[in-house]
Amino acid sequence: MASQDITQRFLFENADVRGEMVSADQSYREILAKHDYPEPVKALLGEMLAAAVLLSTTIKFDGLLILQAKSEGPLSTLMVECSSDQAVRGIARYADDLQEGNLTELMPDGVLAITIDPANGQRYQGIVSLEGGSLAAALDGYFANSEQLPTRFRLQADGRIARGFLLQALPADRQLDPEDRAATWQHLNVLADTLTAEELIGLDNATVLHRLFHQEDLRLFDAQVVRFECSCSAERSSNALVSLGKDDLLALLQEQGGRIEVDCQFCNARYEYDADAIEALFSAVDEHARQLH
Known part of the structure; x- marks a missing residue:
């Protein structure tokens, strides 16, 4: 066939x-x-x-x-x-x-x-x-x-x-x-x-x-x-990290030696975040909140 x-x-x-x-x-x-x-x-x-x-x-x-x-x-x-x-x-x-x-x-x-x-x-x-x-x-x-x-x-x-x-x-x-x-x-x-x-x-x-x-x-x-088709994405990965809260995420960042890696179990894609990336995530969240108000 x-x-x-x-x-x-x-x-x-x-x-x-x-x-x-x-x-x-x-x-x-x-x-x-x-x-x-x-x-x-x-x-x-x-x-x-x-x-x-x-x-x-x-x-x-x-x-x-x-x-x-x-x-x-x-x-x-x-x-x-x-x-x-x-x-x-x-x-x-x-x-x-x-x-x-x-x-x-x-x-x-x-x-x-x-x-x-x-x-x-x-x-x-x-x-x-x-x-x-x-x-x-x-x-x-x-x-x-x-x-x-x-x-x-x-x-x-x-x-x-x-x-x-x-x-x-x-x-x-x-x-x-x-x-x-x-x-x-x-x-x-x-x-x-x-x-x-x-x-x-x-x-x-x-x-x-x-x-x-x-x-x-x-x-x-x-x-x-x-x-x-894998539905993972940088956006989904970022949203999952934001849901943890900034304090917990910064603590995890320190535990992981300054870099957090998020791996997709389905396709093995890897999304990496350092301190600057974490700050950028929450800056975007704060900006979005200000626009809503």
């Missing part, structure tokens, strides 16, 4: 079911390039990346979706942020002695948080246990238990490319009979379950959909671009 970073929706014309497929290549590699992750972490972070993009397409919002798994195990954190226009960044935290293992082994008794942080409006968060042996199974369970539309995930990543596949039932429109809707949902899921990991990783979207659903009346929409 050609290198690509896209997410692409498809719709069954005669059924109340939609789907989405995501492929992350360059964006996935850019995330991995920032840290020297072990192979199991690379794979799970890729699955998390694909899942976050898929989730972002199921919700109408303008802002940020944050998918984060936490545990007390050797893999303590997996986190991916995906904006409403599919800009992504991600990070993992793990023990130095981490060994090979699946999600359950590396993140025992873990929890998965799905957070929607809209540009305008109230922040929302849903939490589910990391059960079922895989991230896809945990997400299936989240939708099954949260009274949302039935949803199925397939996720695959190998440290080179991350792929995701989603089927989701829609509110009754084309099929009004509940038994017909249930039968169609089961039929499409049986077909989707025949997709192998090798096919999901190796085939383009159109080929996968033809392989699975060539007897169905299906519409494939235009692809949307997925890209790596």
